[in-house]
Amino acid sequence: MDYKELIARRVAQEFKDGDFVNLGIGIPTLVGNYIPAGVRVFFHSENGFTHIGPMPKNEDERDPELINASDQHVTILPGGAFFDSAVSFGIIRGGHLDATVLGALEVDEEGNLANWKIPGKKTVGIGGGMDLVAGAKRVIIAMEHTSKGVPKIVKKCQIPLTGVRCVDLIVTELAVIEITGRGLMLKEVAPGVTVDRVLAATDARLEIAPDLKTMTV
Amino acid sequence: MDYKELIARRVAQEFKDGDFVNLGIGIPTLVGNYIPAGVRVFFHSENGFTHIGPMPKNEDERDPELINASDQHVTILPGGAFFDSAVSFGIIRGGHLDATVLGALEVDEEGNLANWKIPGKKTVGIGGGMDLVAGAKRVIIAMEHTSKGVPKIVKKCQIPLTGVRCVDLIVTELAVIEITGRGLMLKEVAPGVTVDRVLAATDARLEIAPDLKTMTV
Amino acid sequence: MAKVISMAEAVDLIQDGMSIMVAGFWGVGTPEKLIDALVAKGTKNLTGIAISTALGEKGIGKLVKNRQFKKVIVSYIGRNPATMQQYEEGTLEIEFVPQGTLAERIRAGGFGLGGILTPTGVGTEIEQGKQRITVDGCDYLLEKPLRADVALLKAAKADLSGNLIYRRAARNTNPIMAAAAKVTIAVADEIVATGMIDPDDVMTPGIFVDYLVQG
């Protein structure tokens, strides 16, 4: 199993039956492939609908007016509904999404998140990210633990923030870390990964959960 | 012609073809009966639609879910649309109505309007009035000139206001008065009514329009 | 995801002291049978949020008449004399809100806004106790969001995923209240299987609806 699949499979365990979830681009998008059997999760698309369905099998089945927020042709499952942009973000901002899964450049001990501006590069924009972290009931970060060895989980974010004290959970190829009122708590390590390896790859204080577990996916 | 019909007929001349208008209760409601031929005016109902149509001729034609804002069974004309309360008042507040016609307890030289609280009585509420005077492009007051002889057009409103500097035109059984940046201007007198009679029934400074006319209805 | 429950189960979700939003305009768009069941149960000390207190024999008015509210937040009470009577007795608190402001406050509550700025009521008694904010030279009142414990809706049609369709003037406050309560209950004339409503035709997305009652 590659590391992206590991992360996606672990995040997919976070949902309850009936949850509405918004997935960001990158690793978060993969989460939809691994929802456990028996759990119905409905995906929200910023551009204005719920119940995102699978991509059409061929060009003939494409509806030119049915894309997701990443401009991919998709379908809508029975039970979904279309709405305008104000309602779509009313759903997000109003706390109607049970969770959002996003990537990150940096997350810090306070749960601050940075993922819209890469240092030294001009930003290409914000999209719906700032609204998602401000509004979703749970913000789950799905990302590589480091960026080519440089820790992404830090004491204090150094690059422009997307949201303040907004992250609830971080899932990486090494660990599952919860953001608590007191800081970061290491809840799980990936199979074959030692606590020391997680600590070495992390530039923030990590409390070790008394009931530390090994990730099962 | 009774005085109410006179007022309603005169107000009905104020609209252009294609105007969207909201009519308040009382004399304003009558205005709809006298729209000149060739002028299409569409009426907006606060409870959520445009193109109010005539009342159904008999009980059988009543749709239990189609009432106007005064709880009267009405119909909807072709071209109308239903919407929710937030959109209905977005139309009002956003300046999408060409005019609203309302009654008044007092109007003053600054165009302030009082029509929701009768002095000495407990109010029964505001309804949509405050939104209408804040948002409609033109606020037209259709009312008796006095309340049993007591002037309703005054120097300064003494009772609680519905809106500040919001009235554009006053139409009574005696006169048509415009609210300008400098105060009240008498533009028309009713047939058989002298300027002196209007002045005597008015407790505010009235400038007489150089081109003073007799109301034609 | 909506769950179909009985009228009795729906009424049991509303407990003494809760705040309830009741959709409808003169009773049109109000879940009349659910109101009747709530009257029968006699749940007390409710706070009601609605366009008006309707009529004594219709809509939310029946709850007023039965003295089930300690407070109502409405734009108008003029056709239900029981409202004024209880107010004068000191047994009912009334908060008057301009109707368009009421709609925006409910919408803001459901859509996560901290408030909205409206020109409505500037310079009137309605301004009392509110912050006046000037934006680009114009004055507005800061009006705060409204939320409730339970919202009571009436739909013409629902599917088992909770998607709702309203008819004619019954739409009114239903779509905005749907999003603004912890628990949203819709009474529907007709409940159909998921997939039987085209997703373009949905007026209230199922994501906002917790319970459906056939009625």
Place this chain on the structure above:
Amino acid sequence: MAKVISMAEAVDLIQDGMSIMVAGFWGVGTPEKLIDALVAKGTKNLTGIAISTALGEKGIGKLVKNRQFKKVIVSYIGRNPATMQQYEEGTLEIEFVPQGTLAERIRAGGFGLGGILTPTGVGTEIEQGKQRITVDGCDYLLEKPLRADVALLKAAKADLSGNLIYRRAARNTNPIMAAAAKVTIAVADEIVATGMIDPDDVMTPGIFVDYLVQG
């Protein structure tokens, strides 16, 4: 009350220096033929308000590529490199707005609100130059309304009274932009007689729409 006009007449309503709202999300819900006509005419110094600058060959992106904007107010430019290029050259100003805030600002513009309070962006760079307002212990940014001279919409169906229906994900910003411009132009796949759209099915009431173009 909508008037049916030709594509050429529609483009003539848009003049150099005007602000335009362009509906659509990655071009879906954008009146593509009207954009093509506007590209052909070459109207300059426009200010564009849209979800994103789309793609170089689709939607509002074609206007960026043809250098017809002096400023864009958008949430994202990531898939249209011409946007960044013109920004770096100093020929294009960009105002980035979080997508949900953009939607609310457009809606506020159309619905007469002086602004809205949103939690989105509190404590981030987006807060710069904005007022932070605390309501009941929570912090919000005051975000101002957006309006435009012209709104460009794309509907699946319109009637001659200007009532509009959209299909699938093409709805997006169309309904909110409809109300937020001095002049609203909708390009419709199909234009039918007044009375041919049920008033319950209307997604944008005709009161907001000034001109219809068959396209």
